[in-house]
Amino acid sequence: METKIIDGLALSKQIYDDLEKRIKKLKNIGITPGLAVILVGESSASQIYVRNKVKACEKIGIISRQENYQDNISESELLKHIYRLNKDNKINGILIQLPLPKHIDTHKVIEAIDHNKDVDGFNVLNAGLLMTGNPLFCPCTPYGIMKIINNENINIRGANAVIVGASNIVGKPIAMLLLQAGATVTICNSKTKDLESHTRKADILIVAVGKPKMINGSMIKPGSILIDVGINRSSENKICGDIDFTSVKSIAGSITPVPGGVGPMTIAMLLTNTVESAERLIKD
Numbered sequence: 001m002e003t004k005i006i007d008g009l010a011l012s013k014q015i016y017d018d019l020e021k022r023i024k025k026l027k028n029i030g031i032t033p034g035l036a037v038i039l040v041g042e043s044s045a046s047q048i049y050v051r052n053k054v055k056a057c058e059k060i061g062i063i064s065r066q067e068n069y070q071d072n073i074s075e076s077e078l079l080k081h082i083y084r085l086n087k088d089n090k091i092n093g094i095l096i097q098l099p100l101p102k103h104i105d106t107h108k109v110i111e112a113i114d115h116n117k118d119v120d121g122f123n124v125l126n127a128g129l130l131m132t133g134n135p136l137f138c139p140c141t142p143y144g145i146m147k148i149i150n151n152e153n154i155n156i157r158g159a160n161a162v163i164v165g166a167s168n169i170v171g172k173p174i175a176m177l178l179l180q181a182g183a184t185v186t187i188c189n190s191k192t193k194d195l196e197s198h199t200r201k202a203d204i205l206i207v208a209v210g211k212p213k214m215i216n217g218s219m220i221k222p223g224s225i226l227i228d229v230g231i232n233r234s235s236e237n238k239i240c241g242d243i244d245f246t247s248v249k250s251i252a253g254s255i256t257p258v259p260g261g262v263g264p265m266t267i268a269m270l271l272t273n274t275v276e277s278a279e280r281l282i283k284d
C-alpha cells in the first residue's frame with residue numbers, strides 16, 4: 001500500500017492565510033493581537049521553540065513579547081510577571097514555555113494565568129471546559145491533531161482511536177476531543193500490558209511518549225492513520241518521532257512525519273488561539 005505522508009507544514013500555511021485575514025479585520029478596528037511568551041532558563045530546545053513561535057507571530061502580524069528570566073528566578077517573582085501580563089490590555093495570550101526549573105511549582109504558575117489568556121489551554125478551568133464539551137481554548141497540539149484528522153476526511157465517529165501517552169498536555173486532551181467527536185477511545189500508558197494488542201486495533205493511532213521508534217510496522221493496523229507527536233534527537237542529532245517511519249511505511253494509510261507534521265500545526269494553533277482571544281474582545 002502507498003502510505004500518504006501528511007504535510008503539516010502545508011496545512012499550517014493554510015491556517016496562517018486565514019489568520020492573516022482575521023488579523024487585518026481586527027487591525028481595522030484598532031486591535032492588534034498580542035502574545036506574551038515567557039521563557040525561564042536557557043534550555044536550547046526551549047529557546048528554539050520560543051524563537052519559532054515569535055517568528056510565526058511576526059510573519060502574520062501578531063505582536064509578540066518575549067520575556068526571558070534567569071533559571072534562579074523565584075516562584076513569587078515569576079507570579080508577579082504573570083499578574084502584570086494578566087492586567088495588560090495589549091496582551092491577549094500568555095504562554096509559559098515548559099518545562100520550568102524544579103524549584104518552581106508548575107501547577108501554581110499555570111493556575112496564575114487568567115483563563116481568558118491561557119492560550120495553551122493548560123489551566124484547570126480550561127481543562128474542565130474541554131472535558132465537559134465546551135472548550136474556551138483547546139491545547140495547541142491536540143487542536144492541531146484534530147485539524148489534521150479532519151483535513152484527511154477521516155470518519156471519526158465509530159473509529160477506534162488509540163492514544164499512547166497520557167500526559168495532561170497531549171494524551172488526555174486529545175482523548176477528550178476524539179471522544180466528543182464520537183470515537184471509541186483507548187488511552188495507553190507506560191504500564192499498559194501487551195501494548196500492541198491495543199495499537200493493532202487502532203484506526204487512528206496517536207503516539208505522544210518521547211521514545212524514538214517505539215511503534216513499528218507489526219504493531220499497527222493496515223490502512224490506519226498514524227499521528228506522531230514525538231520529537232526526539234537521534235545520535236546523529238537528527239530529529240525523529242516515536243514511530244519507526246521506515247517500518248510502518250507501506251502499511252499505514254497515512255502518517256504525520258517528524259519534522260513537518262504535528263510540530264508546525266502546534267504553533268499554528270497557538271496563534272489561532274491568540275487571534276480568537278483578541279476577537280472575543282469585540283464579541284462580548
Ligand SMILES: Nc1nc(=O)c2c([nH]1)NC[C@@H]1CN(c3ccc(C(=O)N[C@@H](CCC(=O)O)C(=O)O)cc3)C=[N+]21
Pocket residue numbers: 048049052095096097098099120140231239258259260261262263264266267
Ligand atoms: N507551554 C508550552 N506550550 C507548548 O506548546 C510547548 C511547550 N510549552 N514546551 C515545549 C513543547 C514543544 N513544542 C513544539 C512546538 C513546535 C514544534 C515544531 O515546530 N517542530 C518542527 C521542527 C522543530 C525543530 O526543527 O526542532 C517540526 O516538527 O517540523 C515542536 C515542538 C511546543 N511546546
